[in-house]
Amino acid sequence: EAQVTQNPRYLITVTGKKLTVTCSQNMNHEYMSWYRQDPGLGLRQIYYSMNVEVTDKGDVPEGYKVSRKEKRNFPLILESPSPNQTSLYFCASSFSGPARDEQYFGPGTRLTVT
Amino acid sequence: GEDVEQSLFLSVREGDSSVINCTYTDSSSTYLYWYKQEPGAGLQLLTYIFSNMDMKQDQRLTVLLNKKDKHLSLRIADTQTGDSAIYFCAFRTDKLIFGTGTRLQVFP
Numbered sequence: 001e002a003q004v005t006q007n008p009r010y011l012i013t014v015t016g017k018k019l020t021v022t023c024s025q026n027m028n029h030e031y032m033s034w035y036r037q038d039p040g041l042g043l044r045q046i047y048y049s050m051n052v053e054v055t056d057k058g059d060v061p062e063g064y065k066v067s068r069k070e071k072r073n074f075p076l077i078l079e080s081p082s083p084n085q086t087s088l089y090f091c092a093s094s095f096s097g098p099a100r101d102e103q104y105f106g107p108g109t110r111l112t113v114t
Numbered sequence: 115g116e117d118v119e120q121s122l123f124l125s126v127r128e129g130d131s132s133v134i135n136c137t138y139t140d141s142s143s144t145y146l147y148w149y150k151q152e153p154g155a156g157l158q159l160l161t162y163i164f165s166n167m168d169m170k171q172d173q174r175l176t177v178l179l180n181k182k183d184k185h186l187s188l189r190i191a192d193t194q195t196g197d198s199a200i201y202f203c204a205f206r207t208d209k210l211i212f213g214t215g216t217r218l219q220v221f222p
Contacts, residue, residue, distance in 0.1 A: 045209060
């Protein structure tokens with residue numbers, strides 16, 4: 001089954017404790033991205049990747065890192081989480097960028113930073 | 115920058131029609147989308163319309179695009195309890211821009 005998976009689905013952590021949210025897709029997509037969803041703000045893009053070893057900042061990249069060492073995986077790294085990073089995070093992928101192709105979304109990761 | 119606005123909440127009775135509205139500022143979009151997010155789930159593409167179209171109908175869903183007023187709407191006919199969700203409009207330019215989301219609540 002074609003899908004985008006994220007782990008964990010729920011995470012509660014404390015300020016400053018490094019964490020990684022994994023994202024994996026099995027559709028051989030080149031483009032992958034991370035969004036955060038906050039009430040009243042919709043979805044905002046954090047980082048995206050056009051292909052292996054090619055990443056770029058989205059609209060709200062501060063406090064986040066990403067890597068793309070393999071085509072199927074695109075982990076989101078929070079080196080020192082803060083409470084303002086409490087949010088619902090979505091990973092998405094598509095064959096090429098959103099300017100050309102439909103994006104497929106993962107189920108989301110709800111992160112709480114205390 | 116781009117600005118995409120939606121009303122936050124909509125409450126309708128089961129069997130009635132729902133109309134979810136979206137206004138935007140950027141007119142360079144090629145595709146305009148409606149996504150549905152059910153509780154605890156990711157976003158699911160419901161329907162889309164090309165920017166050169168005014169209307170698209172897909173079973174119970176009707177999308178209307180008024181380019182002059184920069185207004186996009188989604189009409190759901192015969193709304194069911196299973197339609198309760200958050201609905202996002204989105205626009206494709208060089209990236210995907212999402213609206214703020216409308217929570218639709220359907221009551222019996």
